[in-house]
Amino acid sequence: MTEQQMIEFVANELGLNPVQIKNTIQLLDEGNTVPFIARYRKEVTGSLDENAIRSIEERMQYLRNLEARKQTILKSIEEQGKLTPELKQRIEKTTKMQELEDLYLPYKPKKRTRATVARERGLEPLAELILKQETTEGSPEELAAPYVNAEKEVNSVEEALQGARDIVAEIISDDADVRKRVRQRTFKTALLRSEVKKTEERTPYEQYYDFSESVNTIPPHRILAINRGEKEGVLKVSVDVDAQSMTAEIESMYVKNPQSVLIEHLKEAIKDSYTRLVAPSIAREVRNELTEKADAHAIAVFAENLKNLLLQPPVRGKKIMGIDPGYRTGCKVAVIDETGKYLEGATIYPHPPQNKYFEAKSVVRGMANKYGVDIIAIGNGTASRETEQMVAEVISEMKDERKLAYIIVNEAGASVYSASKVAQQEFPDLEASMRGNISIARRLQDPLAELVKIDPKSIGVGLYQHDVNQRSLATALGQVVESAVNSVGVNLNTASASLLKYVSGLTGRTAESIVNYRNEHGSFRSREDLRQVDGIGEVAFQQAAGFLRIPEGDNPLDNTAIHPESYQATQKLLQKLGIEDIQKEGREVKKKIKESAVDLRELLAELGIGEPTFNDILDNLEKPGLDPRDELPKPILKSEVLKMEDLKEGMVLKGTVRNVVDFGAFVDIGVKQDGLVHVSKMAKKYVKNPLEVVSVGDVLEVKVVSIDLERGRIGLSMILDEK
Numbered sequence: 001m002t003e004q005q006m007i008e009f010v011a012n013e014l015g016l017n018p019v020q021i022k023n024t025i026q027l028l029d030e031g032n033t034v035p036f037i038a039r040y041r042k043e044v045t046g047s048l049d050e051n052a053i054r055s056i057e058e059r060m061q062y063l064r065n066l067e068a069r070k071q072t073i074l075k076s077i078e079e080q081g082k083l084t085p086e087l088k089q090r091i092e093k094t095t096k097m098q099e100l101e102d103l104y105l106p107y108k109p110k111k112r113t114r115a116t117v118a119r120e121r122g123l124e125p126l127a128e129l130i131l132k133q134e135t136t137e138g139s140p141e142e143l144a145a146p147y148v149n150a151e152k153e154v155n156s157v158e159e160a161l162q163g164a165r166d167i168v169a170e171i172i173s174d175d176a177d178v179r180k181r182v183r184q185r186t187f188k189t190a191l192l193r194s195e196v197k198k199t200e201e202r203t204p205y206e207q208y209y210d211f212s213e214s215v216n217t218i219p220p221h222r223i224l225a226i227n228r229g230e231k232e233g234v235l236k237v238s239v240d241v242d243a244q245s246m247t248a249e250i251e252s253m254y255v256k257n258p259q260s261v262l263i264e265h266l267k268e269a270i271k272d273s274y275t276r277l278v279a280p281s282i283a284r285e286v287r288n289e290l291t292e293k294a295d296a297h298a299i300a301v302f303a304e305n306l307k308n309l310l311l312q313p314p315v316r317g318k319k320i321m322g323i324d325p326g327y328r329t330g331c332k333v334a335v336i337d338e339t340g341k342y343l344e345g346a347t348i349y350p351h352p353p354q355n356k357y358f359e360a361k362s363v364v365r366g367m368a369n370k371y372g373v374d375i376i377a378i379g380n381g382t383a384s385r386e387t388e389q390m391v392a393e394v395i396s397e398m399k400d401e402r403k404l405a406y407i408i409v410n411e412a413g414a415s416v417y418s419a420s421k422v423a424q425q426e427f428p429d430l431e432a433s434m435r436g437n438i439s440i441a442r443r444l445q446d447p448l449a450e451l452v453k454i455d456p457k458s459i460g461v462g463l464y465q466h467d468v469n470q471r472s473l474a475t476a477l478g479q480v481v482e483s484a485v486n487s488v489g490v491n492l493n494t495a496s497a498s499l500l501k502y503v504s505g506l507t508g509r510t511a512e513s514i515v516n517y518r519n520e521h522g523s524f525r526s527r528e529d530l531r532q533v534d535g536i537g538e539v540a541f542q543q544a545a546g547f548l549r550i551p552e553g554d555n556p557l558d559n560t561a562i563h564p565e566s567y568q569a570t571q572k573l574l575q576k577l578g579i580e581d582i583q584k585e586g587r588e589v590k591k592k593i594k595e596s597a598v599d600l601r602e603l604l605a606e607l608g609i610g611e612p613t614f615n616d617i618l619d620n621l622e623k624p625g626l627d628p629r630d631e632l633p634k635p636i637l638k639s640e641v642l643k644m645e646d647l648k649e650g651m652v653l654k655g656t657v658r659n660v661v662d663f664g665a666f667v668d669i670g671v672k673q674d675g676l677v678h679v680s681k682m683a684k685k686y687v688k689n690p691l692e693v694v695s696v697g698d699v700l701e702v703k704v705v706s707i708d709l710e711r712g713r714i715g716l717s718m719i720l721d722e723k
Helices: 003-014 018-029 034-040 050-079 085-093 097-107 114-120 124-132 140-147 157-173 176-189 220-231 243-254 263-310 357-371 384-397 414-418 421-426 432-445 447-451 470-488 508-521 527-532 538-547 564-577 582-596 600-607 611-622
Strands: 191-196 210-214 235-240 320-324 331-336 342-348 375-379 405-409 652-661 664-668 675-678 699-708 713-717
Touching: 003 018, 003 050, 018 034, 018 050, 034 050, 034 470, 034 538, 050 085, 050 097, 085 097, 097 176, 114 124, 114 157, 124 140, 124 157, 124 263, 140 157, 157 176, 157 263, 176 243, 176 263, 191 220, 220 235, 220 263, 235 263, 243 263, 263 447, 263 470, 263 652, 320 357, 320 432, 331 357, 331 432, 342 357, 342 432, 357 384, 375 384, 375 432, 384 405, 405 432, 414 421, 414 432, 421 432, 432 447, 447 470, 508 527, 527 538, 538 564, 564 582, 564 600, 564 611, 582 611, 600 611, 675 699
Parallel strands: 320 375, 375 405, 675 713
Antiparallel strands: 191 210, 191 235, 320 331, 331 342, 652 664, 652 699, 664 675, 699 713
């Protein structure tokens, strides 16, 4: 398949114009990043978004790998002197790696097999007789007698016939058409079955102790659960197929002459081929494919949850106290100012075994007054709800002094951060135990800037994230973080190296260089100053500049998503419209263009840009410095505690979505345990995928439908008028 044929194949597959595919691949091959292409090369790609660009990249890479593998296989078969024109054509036409490997299987160097031994003993001609089915006279024993040879260790006609059947069985198992037919039928009719191994302890896998479900319909989360149960030695798993019908299927492909005297030996070889060679191999393929699909689904869910978590709206301009709760080791407390700067920290012991409750309240109250704290952010880990009770009391006691609220923050990954190299560099004088509470406070103030410091796998918004392919997971989550960072934009003068390294065109090394340059020379005054940084060449500047913001810079365009390469066109437009100050007059741009009744084509030609770039310029002039997260609903702040015992069925509450999984969404309604909105309770219509309805961070109104105090479970519904 030529490059052009690949482009046309992908275009047809994705429903796009081949020119879009060709241009996108060219941009990717030149080293442009996906966010840069999606944002600043819309005219070239036809305004493809990041998902489409990544799909193109993935499919083209697959086809290029397939083509490279074809060439290797063709060369190998040709060197064996077995490459026929028909085989060459079949190999060149295939578009699937699995089919390609099936075609190569008969020519692939094998370990020593029963068929190999039989061939060495001179039994291949007898195997050919069985396959040809032309002999209708005599008996199998008479036909096999000439092959009995003590020197070759064929001591009887039975041994000769057995060896010939071994060769036939291997030929059948290597037949690409047989494997394709069996594979398709297995996926269509097989069951994935699990049963318990001997165990006396209770396990989370009890529902899978005697379980079966069609491989065609089994959902991803059950596949991953069964895989985990098998890995932990609790479950025995198999692919259950009707072997008799499978054997009959192969017979229909191979039996041509039922009158052949060797027909029963052919049928026996077919049965052996299926049970000994084909079935185990196809079962492994089925398991692998199910796992790959389940992995891909779980990773997609995790990625979507992570994206929504990263893009939570920041709580700006507030002084925040972060509390990392604990019992024996106490609660760590830290106060940060409006910019995230650490002001003071302390350790309090309000809970057992120390029980210094009133002393702890006094410390919290004193620090809140000393620094004018606006919000207290409490981690949701151990002792969270007890700490919440104490904080609520402090707020109640202070209501006449100052307005103060609290919020429960997901602390997943805070301990990972606190022990990390990044945390050590940020707070070299603090113990690891004191750094987590600073992270808790900061992730309320600017979730994106703080969460990028943590390995995405540790953020805890997935399903079976430790069971899936770790390389695929890391790639997908890296792409999510990169996409989130670049969609928001980064303040060049305040961003950490952890955040900067995700900016298009930058690396960990160049991000460190930017921070070092900033420390040495002070704040950047313009995007152009970036060129002075060690390691930032023309390519890196082009890729990164549009995603970096300078709010107080010399050029107001440096605080927009307008790329420097479009500054000249933007200035021409502003001059044409008589606009001098985009902060004051930017909102008038679209109105002035409409009033001027200018011909759009003529204007675009004069400016030297395409319509997509023109529209992006208008949007940025209208709202310079806009952070897309600011338009999302703010997190719920509280001042009073709600306990699980306070809940009543039918009660309607506001809650925040903490995690979305295949079977529903977990919602924080302000009690110790998150409630579950089952997928069946999300809407009056059928919901296939919960992510179609809710996202992590969404603020919802939910109704309590069930309360199980003993098991700590709360059932919620989004259908508020349901009786």
